[in-house]
Amino acid sequence: MKTIIRGTWLFLALIIGGCGDKIDLEAAAVPLAAGIDLDDNNQLRFYVSNPVFGDKNNEEQQYNIPVTSLRESRSIQDAYTSGALEGRNYQVYVVGRKLLQHENWFKILDVVFRDARNTVLDRMVAFNGPLEEMFTVKTDNQPPLPVILRGMVDSKSKRGATVLTTVQDMHRQIFEEALTPSLSEVTYDAKQKSFRLSGTTLLTHKGKYATSIGFQESVLLNLLKKDATKGVSLSFAIPGEPNSDFFSLNRASFSVRDIDTKIKSSYSNNNFHFLIRMKVSAAMTEQLFTLDIQQHADILERKLSQQMQKQLEKLIRKFQKHQIDPVGFGIYARAYQYRHYKENENNWGEAFSDAEIKCEVKVTINSMGTVK
Amino acid sequence: MDNKTLTRGFRKYRDVATRVEPARTDPLEVDLRQNFEKLKEIFSNTPDLINRRFILKADNRQALLAYLEGLSDKSSINRDILTPLKQGTAEINGINDFPATIGEFHQLTDWGQVEHMLFAGYSILFIDGEKVAYACGSQGWPQRAIEDPQLETSLKGAHQGFVETGGANVALIRRYIPNRELKIKQFTIGARSQTKLSILYLSDVANIQTLNVLEERLSKLDVDAVINTGELAELIEDSPFSPFPQFILTERPDAASSQILQGKFVIVVDRSPSALVGPVNFISFFQSVDDYSTRWTIATFIRMLRLLAFFIAILLPAIYISVVSFHFEVIPMKLLSTIGQSRAKVPFPPYMEAVFMELTLEMLREAGVRLPAPVGQTVGIVGGIVIGQAIVQAGLISNIMVVVVAFTAIASFILPNYDMGAAVRLVRFAMMLFASLFGFVGIVVGLMTLIAHLLSLKSLGVPYSTPFGPVRFRDWKDTMVRIPIWLMKNRPTSSNAQQDTRQGDTGHPREDERH
Incomplete structure (x- = not known):
């Protein structure tokens, strides 16, 4: 009898307790894309793209609200929807260019990390323009904004054409002194009325916009970061080959079969030195000029190596000019030259800009493709 | 509590109840x-x-x-x-x-x-x-001819099922094991029914302690009547409050014989067309006779399919509930809009939706079992309306829920043992309750409780969860995988057989030729 009574109590305690934070899917608004930017009056605005579950497919509710802080304005965020806004399903988190002009904007996102309910695996995207534009455009013949943005970032980052930075990654990159953040960059092509992934946005250590790089440069960045998967494609103009008047015929492209990147650091003359050794084994995918690879592979290999080395050096010079280190050379410095790194810890960007960096690239062609 | 009152109540009841008179002892007359x-x-x-x-x-x-x-x-x-x-x-x-x-x-x-x-x-x-x-000895009563087993149909196994005569059933088993070590112990149970029970076992294989346990439980029985094997199972099982079956009730003589050969005991109950097998473990409810007559790779695949089905049948509706009402962040983006759209039109919360549909399914199943065949077709037709497009169009249930129910139904049909299937059906509802209260946390707690319960169960004193807990790696050969028969040289340790090795020394069938 005692056990029965105890059991009943236990059962009732369980049933009546339940979980207070239960919320059914249809009672919640589950925005798939969120964005923050400054508007024309320099007021911070929060942008939301919310799927509307109705009879129609692909219906999205998009609105924006002025905010002071994200959590403080939660009730205003809710106000536009029938359900309670839940930040659990964000696929992309977009940041407008105007916000990126200011330092320390990342601190606004504190709630995303502090409230464990929020997702941190959403892709962070920098939008090259005012967010207002992005969240008002109705893309008729395209999937909804969150779907297309996420798809863009995921597929392009696989090919190395941009970086894949989740909000969690961004958190790490901001708080890591030894490198600077990089985000996928999306532009609105007004002429073709569609969004376009345009490469990678590089930020300073404080999160301020530094510069943007294109696809090829992004691939190189990924190769340097050792993030590039096999199969990324590079294309170079080979000097000395004849060119046509309207289109270039001097291009050679290859996909990377295998890559071995080694970065060595040293310190001398009050400067950091980095030596980058890159061994690329390449499969030719395009070659517009005539060259018998079977006979003269070494010539092409040499030329490709030169070009790649040149572009790498140019890219690194660009980083140095903007005092940014998206590759994370600082991590090598911290690992191998800790004493010197420690001195420059708080202004690593500056120290990096003075560093001497040498590249040695060796391309080996191991496949010429199926035609001669 | 007040134990005295209770005992007194029982005693009173016992006194009033009419007892069967003791057997007569008066001698016969000469006249x-x-x-x-x-x-x-x-x-x-x-x-x-x-x-x-x-x-x-x-x-x-x-x-x-x-x-x-x-x-x-x-x-x-x-x-x-x-x-x-x-x-x-x-x-x-x-x-x-x-x-x-x-x-x-x-x-x-x-x-x-x-x-x-x-x-x-x-x-x-x-x-x-x-x-x-x-x-x-001029006995003779209405008898049914030996037929194909109804519940445990098999593709390749024998097509003789047990009948209602105990003697015939024993004979059916004897045909498989014509060996003098096959012993039969007879008991008579039931003051009124005088039901004859026969315990069949191999005396040089089966474990004597288990036999003692079984005999003791049978001899302690004092009941009015035992009509069916199922009643007997309930009277002698270890944990009467568990939803899980602790004996296999089989209507196949070949299955019973193979269990005897493994060192188990089989009780044939006169007048009942099924025999009781014990001690059994959890995994033996997932084995079927056909497993041993199909190729071992396929049998292994089917075994795993059944285990998967077991978990699907228990968990799928619960997972649906917890995903839709607690953790929709785990839904992939594209699925989210699909689920959202189908859920949007439904006026009920997910757990109600799920309970309603699962209950409907259970009712349909039960109706299908009891209805005579000519009427049975109607169940299928009507069932198609309730679990189908019509109910979705009526806006009562979401598309996804219908799919979930269909999945669960298929998964629970795969389980070869009816009693285990019934247990799964019951556990599913408990899981749904847990899920609707606590989401994934609830499911995990439910699963832990379930596993703890399975680990604590025993069948005739033998742990129910062998060979998984206690771990007996040697016995895993016939659990999730079914290794080739020529490699199964030992009897399962779970039956505590006296003779560990099966007779004979057959290695790989073509071993001699390979050299």
């Missing part, structure tokens, strides 16, 4: 007429008792043959008892030289025996001037 009177007195209002009076040809004495119509084989009585006694001239010289041409023959001395034998279908011969009666 046939007195015996006849006594017979009529004992069997009053028994119109199916036939009393045939005749005169023995050999010595002109009066005789009386009594038998219960319907329990006896009439032609056998005419041919083998009445004819030789009425026409033959051989004298009756006690039981060893009796003129009747019948196999089984007993000498009875008191009325208790007479009563017992009559009900067992024997015909009783009283002879004037003898203080004993003779019971002739």
Whole structure:
């Protein structure tokens, strides 16, 4: 009898307790894309793209609200929807260019990390323009904004054409002194009325916009970061080959079969030195000029190596000019030259800009493709 | 609590309840007429008792043959008892030289025996001037022909199922194991039903301690009647409050025999077309006879399919509930809009939706089982409306829920054992309750409780969850994978067999030729 009574109590305690934070899917608004930017009056605005579950497919509710802080304005965020806004399903988190002009904007996102309910695996995207534009455009013949943005970032980052930075990654990159953040960059092509992934946005250590790089440069960045998967494609103009008047015929492209990147650091003359050794084994995918690879592979290999080395050096010079280190050379410095790194810890960007960096690239062609 | 009141209540009940009278011990009379009177007195209002009076040809004495119509084989009585006694001239010289041409023959001395034998279908011969009666084995009652097993159909196994006669069932098993070590222990259970039980086992293989446990439980039984094997299972199982079956009830002689060969015990209950197998473990409910006659790779695949189905059948509706009402962040983006759209039109919360649909499914199943075949078709048609597009269009249930229910149904149909399937159906609802209260946390707690329960269960004192807990790696050969039969040289450790190795030393079948 005692056990029965105890059991009943236990059962009732369980049933009546339940979980207070239960919320059914249809009672919640589950925005798939969120964005923050400054508007024309320099007021911070929060942008939301919310799927509307109705009879129609692909219906999205998009609105924006002025905010002071994200959590403080939660009730205003809710106000536009029938359900309670839940930040659990964000696929992309977009940041407008105007916000990126200011330092320390990342601190606004504190709630995303502090409230464990929020997702941190959403892709962070920098939008090259005012967010207002992005969240008002109705893309008729395209999937909804969150779907297309996420798809863009995921597929392009696989090919190395941009970086894949989740909000969690961004958190790490901001708080890591030894490198600077990089985000996928999306532009609105007004002429073709569609969004376009345009490469990678590089930020300073404080999160301020530094510069943007294109696809090829992004691939190189990924190769340097050792993030590039096999199969990324590079294309170079080979000097000395004849060119046509309207289109270039001097291009050679290859996909990377295998890559071995080694970065060595040293310190001398009050400067950091980095030596980058890159061994690329390449499969030719395009070659517009005539060259018998079977006979003269070494010539092409040499030329490709030169070009790649040149572009790498140019890219690194660009980083140095903007005092940014998206590759994370600082991590090598911290690992191998800790004493010197420690001195420059708080202004690593500056120290990096003075560093001497040498590249040695060796391309080996191991496949010429199926035609001669 | 107040134990005294309770006991008193029970005692009172026990006193009032009519008990079956103890067996008679009064001896038979010498005078046939007195015996006849006594017979009529004992069997009053028994119109199916036939009393045939005749005169023995050999010595002109009066005789009386009594038998219960319907329990006896009439032609056998005419041919083998009445004819030789009425026409033959051989004298009756006690039981060893009796003129009747019948196999089984007993000498009875008191009325208790007479009563017992009559009900067992024997015909009783009283002879004037003898203080004993003779019971002739002329039993014969309505019997069903041996048919294909109904519940446990198999593709490649034998097509003979058990019938309602215990003796025939024992014979069916004996056909598989013609070995003198196959022992049969008989018990009679049920004060009124006098049901005969036979425990079958291999005396040089099966574990004696387990046998003792079984015998002890059977001998302690004091019930009115045991009609079916299922009742017996419930009376002797280890944990009566568990939803999980602790014995296998099989209607296949081949399955029962293979269990005996593994060192298990099989109880054949007279009048019941299924035999009880014990001790069993959890995984044996996922084994089927066909597993051993299909190729081992395929059998292994099917085993894993069943285990997967077990978890799907238990968890899928619960996972649906917790995902939709707690953790929609785990839904992939594209699925989210699909689920969202189908959920948007439904006025009920997910757990209600799920409980409603699962209950409907259970009702359909139950209706399908009990309905006679001609009406049964209607269930299918009506069921298609309830679990189908119509209910979605009516806006009562979401598309996804229908798919979930269909999945669960298919998954629970795969389980080869009906009792395990029934347990799964029940556990599913508990899981749904947990999920609707606590989401994934609830499911995990539910699963932990379930596993703890399975680990604590025993079947005839043998742990239910072997070989997984306690871990017996050697026995894993016939669990999730079914290794080739020529590699299964040992009996499962779970049956604690005296003989660990099976007879014979067959290695790879083509081993000799390979060299």
